[in-house]
Amino acid sequence: MVQVRDRTKESFQRLATAELAGLYSLARRLLRDGAEDLVQETLLHAYRSFGTLRQDAAAGPWLRSILVNVFRDQLRRQARSVEELPVEQVEDFSLYQTLVEQDPLPYSDTLHHDYLRAFGKEDVREVLLRLPEIYRAPLVLRYMSGFATKEIARMLDAPLGTVLARLHRGRKRFEREMWVYAQENGLLLRGTVG
């Protein structure tokens, strides 16, 4: 038997409240400032289109998808154009290989693992925010929110090939920024490693 979904305001409140932390986390990784406004705008849009949610169990992805749409529309309104990086500018960097060559933790038996462990959530957010939005958004949506690349292409209204290329460049750029960020902020000297 198909269960008829309850579309009352109370039902929306219950579903939305359970997703607030996830929405806020996503918004903070997409934006440096204005995450709270983005979530509120999302909730407003979601409430207006509550009828389009087919299953309560899909509320999380549905709300995150609306958040990304609102985020994309905000970017368009700001009319900021970000130049795509030539592939060769980022293509060659390998964090794995850089760590092997530079060996920033000479006493570590698990260098790569310990290096990553030095980065807390706020450090990773800072590294992400150093990336242009066109690279950051696909990266966050794919590897932090778990959306499929086709779904990301739909949400960002971009061809799949473009999303795949931006994911590739975004990953490389992210690795390079991790390396630079750790050096600039003395991350390996904080005593959190080892």
Add this chain to the structure above:
Amino acid sequence: MTVNQAPISCSEAVRQLWDYLDQAISLEDQGKVAQHLSFCRKCCGELEFAKELREFLVSRAADELPPDVKARFERFVADL
């Protein structure tokens, strides 16, 4: 899948590693990467690190909602 395929270079294999893990490349290309990984220890290291980096990103994806922000959101939802 790996029979009669031209080998690919380390840089080509590394370039495709994440897409290989995502299964976002063709079966033929997956075969080429798998073939390369079968004999290249360095690229196996890159692969293991790529896997760890993916898990690392998931582990850094969620924050606790600060109480004041939570209260504002809940008020906002209640006032809709």
